Amino acid sequence: MIDSYKTVGENTYEMIKKDIIFGNLKPLKKLKLNELKNNYKTSISTLREILSRLSGDGFVVYEEQKGFYVSPVSKSDLKEIANLRILIESHALKYSLENSNPDWEGSLLAAHHKLNLYENKLLKNKTEERSNWKRYDSEFHQTLVRNCNSKNLIELHKLIFDKYLRYQLLVLTFRGSGSIEEHKKLLDYSLERNFKKAQMVLEEHIQNGIIHANKSF
Template sequence: MTAKAQTLRFETEPKEGETIGEVAHRRIRLHIVNGRLKPGEKLKLDRMRDTYQASVTAMREILNRLAVEELVTAEGQRGFRVAEASASELRDLAELRILLETDALRQSIAQGDLDWEASVVAAHYKLSAIETLLINKAEDAVEQWVAADWGFHYATIAACRRPVFARTHASVFDRFARYHMLALNFRGKPAAQEHADLRDLVVGRQADAAVDLLTRHIRSGVEHILSSGDFQ
């Protein structure tokens, strides 16, 4: 996956040269991540075709791709369902995200140039604006926050130049973010402050402190999600 594809990960509007299937794939993935499509929900091909404006054949391909990403469960001849959610999976995803993201963050801090620093600051500026809306109870900004949160965390590790890491991390991030959306959506001012502090540490090239903060940030998110009582 290219850097451009990564930054467009949560965009739902068609881009020049894209196929209907590519747009539908992004939209379905986003709707699973933000909880519009619920855990365990049956994904009927005819209904999905009408909703996402793609053929049944294309929908089957897309759902098989999402099954590889573990956002969807394939049930053989019985079709597809949205993947279930559990506390144990959330904790596993958090630790895997920490493993991947902290390593990539250290490499980015070591290798990133001035343009990379600028991209981190710009991504945080956008995220901060949306977090302010959410703190002020603008619930319609949730989908924007999913994209902006991804955009910021991706920006911090974009200079690591390890495409296999990037693809794996992106998939893990999607599955982790889904739990935020299914539970309490957004952790509020503490998360916003941690993002601001992480920006400063990253741009200041303070790798150890940035890794420590990122680790605490992710684990605090887990405890916040589990405090909802929605996952066993």
């Protein structure tokens, strides 16, 4: 219902973006208009619109007269993204904590609860669906920054986070109990409004993520 209400363009945009994030469209793959037209059942003009948007988001690269292709990935790019994520997410977290209020604290608790249940499930059963884990992880981190009271900052965070997400789904794996503990600390320090400690855990959390990644690249 919610989904089918959207326009063709919007739906296809989501689909292609998802396919890039989940790796169904591999890095550097040439995105030929005719091919896409057949695969996604939309017109060329709509597709060009979509690809233009995606190139703004950084998931697609566009070259004049040559067309579009899926953005490349690299270890150094991941490092850059991770550093930016630390910068942006920390900054937003700081303001979220300053503006802390019961409503927000409640939503953070809720988001953590769901994430925690899922991570524990993953710990026991490795075959669990990975995309769900990422959904809860995203939700938790996005809740962390949501209270910062700056629309621009939230948007920027989403931009970076999505790029990071792509790497998570391409090369990062669930780190197990380490990640669980970090999330718990992140929650606790946030509820205590202890920015310094929360920030340290966050930075560690993201750094640990990419250390883990180095193996699989």
